[in-house]
Amino acid sequence: MNDKKNKVSRRQFLNYSLTGLGGFMAAGVLIPNLRFAVDPVLKQASAGGDLVNVGLSEDDITEDPQRVDWDVEQVDGWYESDINRTAWVFKDENGDIQAFSPVCKHLGCFVTWEGSDDYPDEFFCPCHDGRYYKDGTNVPHTPPLAPLDVYEHKIENGMLFLGEPKPREGA
Amino acid sequence: MKWTPEDLQKYVQAKEYIDTAIIPVLGFQMNDEKKLEKEAFQREVLSIYTNEIEKELSGRLLLTPPYNYVKSNDMSGELNRLNDWIDHIKEQPFTSVFILTFDNQWKKNEKDLNAELLWFPSVQTGDIKSEETIRMIRNQVDQISELIRTYW
């Protein structure tokens, strides 16, 4: 009697745990499907190649590089988050708009325009004294081995739109 | 560099360039319920500070795992444990180690710490995404990065 009772509860226990496990596995299968279904929608809002208005009008862009910060929504694996982006924006001598990524090509610190008094008219990286000319090319014999990445850009209704930073050929 | 597989791989390859470590130091307690919300908010703010600083200076700086502890008035045990962390990190070697915290107990024990203490007075609970908070944080981050650079 006692034994039987025991057995039932043991079977029950097994049953429960199997159902639980099954449920868990089903969830595991469902998650990728859900992501699949949700992804295209999210992509529209994300940084997936779309250029976003960074809140700077074309008229305010001068020959002096200025720092621009903006947010983009990004879906990255598990995380969906706002990431902030930064660019150095200016007009070059031909009047063309340039937008450089501030990320140093050595080990990734942020460079600053005229960040060092010793090197006017250059971008300067405070971490290991990396330097770049105004056109973004790395100064030889400083740690960076490639020029600063360039943002895709366009002007729409007088406002600056920026996209993804793209690497270019080394100097 | 952050404490992530990708960044640590980079760190190992570029160790000679990375001489500064930052330890976020985060206390918590559950006795005083009135303080829970505020302390949780400070935790968020501190993690934004450290992430932003890491972003600006990532090529020379390693963000270590955060040091967590239960807040109390007797800090001697924690002081020893944190100094163990610092000494362990310094062996790599790191020439500068900074600890970032909102807990003023560390300020009182600053002279016994084997690292530079960056203590922030507590901030009021608010909307972490509001313009005002963001501006406040950006400003603080600039100042902290500048301070760290003076050690280089």
Ligand code: FES
């Ligand atoms: S990270 Fe810029 S010079 Fe090293």
